[in-house]
Amino acid sequence: MQLDPAICNRARLTRDRRFDGRFYTAVKTTGIFCRPICPARAPLERNVEYFATAAEAAAAGYRPCLRCRPDAAPGSPAWGLVSTTVQRALLLMRRERELQSLERLAERLGISSRYLRKLFAEHFGISPLQVWQTERALFAFSLLRDTRLPVAEIAFAAGFNSLRRFNGVFKDIYRRTPSEVRREKGAERRENNPGIRLYLSYRPPLDWQGMLAFFAARALPGVEQVTMDYQDPQRSTYQRSFSVEGQRGLLLVRNDAANSRLEVRVIADGSGAVLFRVREQVRQLFDLDADTEAIAVHLARDPLLAQVLAGIQGIRLPGAWDPFEYALRAILGQQISVAAATTIAGRLVARYGESFTGPDGEALYLFPTAEQLAEADFSDLGVTRTRAQTLRNFVRATLDGQLDFSEPDLDAWCRQMTRLPGIGDWTAHYTAMRGLSMPDAFPASDLGILIALGEGGRKATPRQALARAEAWRPWRAYGALLLWQSLKLRDKS
Template sequence: MTTLDPETCARARMARDSRFDGRFFVAVRTTGIFCRPVCPARPPLERNVSYFSSAAEAAQAGYRPCLRCRPDAAPGSPAWGLVSTTVQRALQLMRSEREAVSVEELAARLGVSSRYLRRLFSEHLGASPLSIWQAERALFAYGLLRDTSLPVAEIAFAAGFGSLRRFNAVFRQVYQRTPTEVRREGNAVPLSRGSSVVRLQLAYRPPFDWGQLLAFFRPRALPGVEQVVDEIYQRSFSIDGQHGFLRVENESARNRLLVEVHGQVGASLYLINRRLRRLFDLDADTDEIEKVLRQDSLLDRQICRCPGTRLPGAWDPFEYALRAILGQQISVAAATTIAGRLVAQYGTLVPDEQGCEYRLFPTAEQLAEADFSGLGLTRKRAETLRTFVRAVLDGRVDFNEPDLEAWCTRVTALPGIGDWTAQYIAMRGLSMPDAFPASDLGILKALGEGQEKAKPKDALARAEMWRPWRAYGALLLWQSLNPEKQS
């Protein structure tokens, strides 16, 4: 289990320091309630509190979530990114499935025994896999009950419960209250008849540089799929056969993103929530990341200019992997244009509620027989795409691989894919924080002196001090090349 420093936690909760929101939770023994460190209620005496590194741990210990500060709205715990590789992969698999996966099935997919997996969870997270799953899904459902007008049965399904009865039992166990009681206290605006818009609120820890994220996404927005309009990001999506469209904007005064999800996609809301958190890197521990990167004077200067940098992720690893392959040895603008042609040729055209049309990025199954002609690709690049699609379909490429070295070894074994592509897919498509495309021209230019570019081996050597956050170092180097665009 993650060890917390009581003195640091005490200072943070007394100051209601938003930088610690989600990094730990405060349990009050006299009331049986646990809170976020930013809770507006009067702080309890130190002798009456205990600290937990996750909401699941607090719930497992028998504490009820606070109805005022709402632990369901806290950013994800960055401490969980520091647990063992096996636990990381287990959490990733649990969160990538809409419904619960049994411990036995989870262990089998990880290649370990169920007994060993339970022991790892107890050791690192202080709770069983089932308790973690139930606490996370109950917390997610609580937010939907308070903030949306979705029927309780639909919320239960969206949170991954197979039956309303099971959902009610787990929810009551975690919250000591029924879903209906929570719904009565909510502040959601009722939807108009026929409307299919759901609004989500995604919290983050400041600082958070929304402007830099949009500046990164804007020139890379995929025609027909993505748009960055003013300060709003929007895109189409498809999950488990359900498709829709979403809009995201920043509410900086309350440290959260506001999301509008359009379409009949209620059953996929949990997965949409997880993908958006990864896309915008909302659970990053910027304090810890910057502490390491500030050891390098060049990165230190860039952090001072742009605090709160986040690693731009990807909505879908497969989509991003194809875009990275298309982007080999050509400009961002050219790669985006070709990717737009791929969508126009193979993507599904879907009308929205207003009669407008958007496209969905094609799946691996849809591209199984594609020859990729007419996109402006060389014969060799088209063959690389076909090989990669086949490797995804036959399981040679696993987007749930948690180990950077293993991922790169497996992907570079495919013809036409080198280390730059493998690292870049890992960095953005899989959100691996230590990925580092050392041969990238932008990185070499930023690390060079005068007009002289650095060499890849020198870039790798210098980046050793940035571990395990080399991907953030790469991003800061790219930003340093365009100081006039910095927010």
């Protein structure tokens, strides 16, 4: 990613939070790299160089600043500007707790390991191993500072099965051992609250109440719970059950707006093994790495979208915890209302999901996996025989490997989905939009979209919707959200 030194210089001198995570400032005289919001005295321009990602700065020999903590920075938009093959590689690397061999990773991508190294060198100037090690070391640092987990458990959570190897990689990047970091000032004291607390930073603004309202209308009983506090938004929370790598648990998310971060409390048996995956999935769920300013500027060129954007603070795309779960829910939601689809999905959870007792004695459910639904009939959910067959086809295709939920290409994903009987373009795009967080997905045949784009009391056609949305690319999914929001504004007026 090419950075403009003049823009970076102005941003770091003003400590503009909108640029946090977009680039990192490396100081040649100290050998340290910082976030642009670092409170330390700004170095002279001739003594700095800029990097798009923390991994690139670390690979260049700089160590992370202990004051501004690059481990706590929002995600870099640079990751979203690479080829689809590299995006998929990053996704696969982050979905696994431990490091795969380069050969195995390349095999899953359908390319040679030599070509994979070449792609990473072209886009980042570093190897896949350097990206993995830097990301995991930064994650480990956050656990050392923000939790009281033992160092050995932190090493395991970060993906290292060898404590010696973890210590070596960590010391190469931070120039100190994990134990030395743990002894330094700033580590969290023990709390009475159960679980482990993670902090996920974002670039403000974040429409926290708006996102929670979206999730609340679709919350599955026993799986998700949204608590809205309109007097004090910081008390509004999102809660859901989860199962990661065979470990079931509960997470509770609230917004710490003063520090531009989400606080995530994770309660799970053997929680160390799930923390990295949980962090990545929560970031996607709340779209924390979105470049909201760039998206808003681009979409505001359309007068209708500009009108809606004027009342929204930081547009983000509500994601999903698990792509399989959301694809199944999208199929259930074909041609029925949100409330009806949520009711039927609740029946599915109660009928096929695994129940367990929460930390406060409450009854919780896990959304069923494809394996648990392998023999499911679905006819007892209140759906048509055709819809039940579509659900069975989808589950079978998932188990047979016909669907690749790590596919980053929108057209390729839609082709996979629409090959299945009973699944059309709307379902494929809506699943891509919510389940896979694809920013350019656009369910053009959606009734709400057609009404919002209609004129003179007449609905638009899908062809007209696609033509209008062409100018919104590559963020058509955000445009769809704004169109749905425009219907609410129209109803109020």
